[in-house]
Every structure is written in C-alpha cells, then in structure tokens.
Amino acid sequence: MTQKLLKLSGIGESRLHLAWLSSAEAQRFVDISSAVIEDIKAQGKFDSKLFSLELAAAEETLKAETLRWMVGKEVKLLARGDVYGRKWEKARFEAILDEVLEREYHKQLIRQAILADFTSVRAISQRIGLGLKRISYLLADMEKTNMIEFKGHTECVPVFGAL
Amino acid sequence: MEQVEPKIVAFLCNWCAYAGADLAGVSRLQHPSNMRTVRVMCSGRVDPLFIVQALKSGCDGVLVAG
Numbered sequence: 001m002t003q004k005l006l007k008l009s010g011i012g013e014s015r016l017h018l019a020w021l022s023s024a025e026a027q028r029f030v031d032i033s034s035a036v037i038e039d040i041k042a043q044g045k046f047d048s049k050l051f052s053l054e055l056a057a058a059e060e061t062l063k064a065e066t067l068r069w070m071v072g073k074e075v076k077l078l079a080r081g082d083v084y085g086r087k088w089e090k091a092r093f094e095a096i097l098d099e100v101l102e103r104e105y106h107k108q109l110i111r112q113a114i115l116a117d118f119t120s121v122r123a124i125s126q127r128i129g130l131g132l133k134r135i136s137y138l139l140a141d142m143e144k145t146n147m148i149e150f151k152g153h154t155e156c157v158p159v160f161g162a163l
Numbered sequence: 164m165e166q167v168e169p170k171i172v173a174f175l176c177n178w179c180a181y182a183g184a185d186l187a188g189v190s191r192l193q194h195p196s197n198m199r200t201v202r203v204m205c206s207g208r209v210d211p212l213f214i215v216q217a218l219k220s221g222c223d224g225v226l227v228a229g
Contacts, residue, residue, distance in 0.1 A: 055218060063212065
C-alpha cells in the first residue's frame with residue numbers, strides 16, 4: 001500500500017524496497033542490499049525539497065483515520081466477514097482500498113497546496129496536476145469535514161483556506 | 164561527474180534480517196556501506212509513516228526486510 005502511495009505521489013514506488021530475509025541467509029543479505037543500492041543509485045538522488053508538498057500530503061494520508069481503520073480491518077473482513085456476515089474477496093478489498101487511498105491522498109494534497117498559498121481552484125490544479133472537476137468535487141467533501149473553508153472571492157475567483 | 168553514494172535506510176527485523184546482516188558481518192562478507200540500519204523488534208512494527216519520514220529527512224531509498 002505504501003508503494004502504491006509513493007507511486008501516486010510521483011515519488012516513485014521503487015524508492016521503497018521490501019524483502020524477506022532469514023537469519024541464516026547472510027549471503028542473501030549482501031545480494032539484496034547490493035541490488036537495492038544499485039537500483040537507488042540508478043534512480044539518482046531523492047530531492048525532498050522538490051517533493052515537500054507531496055511528502056507532507058503522503059504523511060497526512062497515512063495518518064488518516066479511514067485508511068488506518070481499513071488496513072486494520074483487513075484480516076477480519078477476509079477471514080470472518082463483515083457485520084452482515086459476508087466474507088470479502090481480496091481483490092474487492094484491494095480495489096476499494098486503492099480508491100480510498102487515492103481519494104485521501106488527493107484531499108491531503110489539495111490541503112497542502114492551499115497551505116502553500118495556492119488558494120484558487122485553478123492555482124491548485126496548476127500546482128498539483130489534478131483536473132478542475134476533481135478538485136472542486138473533493139473541496140466540497142473537505143468543506144463538509146472541516147478540512148478547508150471558503151474564504152470569499154478575490155476578483156470573481158473563489159478562494160479557499162485550510163483549517 | 165562522480166556519482167554520489169545513495170543513503171538508504173534499512174529497517175531490519177531483529178530476529179531475521181538483522182541477524183542475517185550480523186552473520187554477514189561476522190563471516191567477513193564484503194558488502195557496501197550505504198545502508199543505515201534501524202533495528203526493529205519485528206518488521207510489523209514499521210509504520211508506513213516511518214518510510215515517509217525517512218524520505219523527508221533526506222534518504223534516497225528505504226528497505227524494509229523481515
């Protein structure tokens with residue numbers, strides 16, 4: 001899931017490597033770490049200042065209640081079933097988790113953009129690359145949950161502020 | 164232009180991956196030194212937040228081995 005989030009944010013899922021290692025596999029540790037180092041070297045230096053907005057949004061996304069709740073419930077939903085007694089399939093769960101992840105991440109990205117002084121929908125769209133319609137849709141959701149507020153108009157353009 | 168060595172944060176689980184790395188050291192196997200290891204008691208302890216915070220603090224990549 002974290003790799004998907006990194007991919008979504010443009011940071012790149014291959015900045016994170018996962019490996020299974022046992023305590024007897026010393027040579028494998030050397031092989032794995034060399035392979036990871038070569039891979040990261042080929043990707044080049046990671047500029048955290050360039051991605052500061054995306055990193056902040058990713059951090060807030062991972063703190064989001066919905067996401068943490070869903071991940072925590074995975075085992076129960078797949079093994080014992082939901083409150084209606086229906087067992088979920090892994091593919092369906094993953095599809096919904098992907099949707100929730102993307103939505104939460106986009107909301108947090110919009111909020112970070114507003115904090116960084118991109119306060120109109122067009123400015124936000126230019127900074128983060130999301131469509132105007134998607135941003136407006138998510139802004140409505142964010143207003144309901146008190147993440148942002150509508151601050152009025154400057155030159156006939158609606159302006160938003162983060163809460 | 165000389166390539167800068169990448170900094171990689173490795174979260175290693177104490178019983179498995181860290182012991183494996185320790186064995187590699189004891190057996191004098193040559194391995195590159197760009198790994199900054201963080202020993203955790205279980206790889207399940209690694210919260211996704213750790214990974215983002217590692218990237219924020221300037222590393223170029225993260226390895227989680229369990």
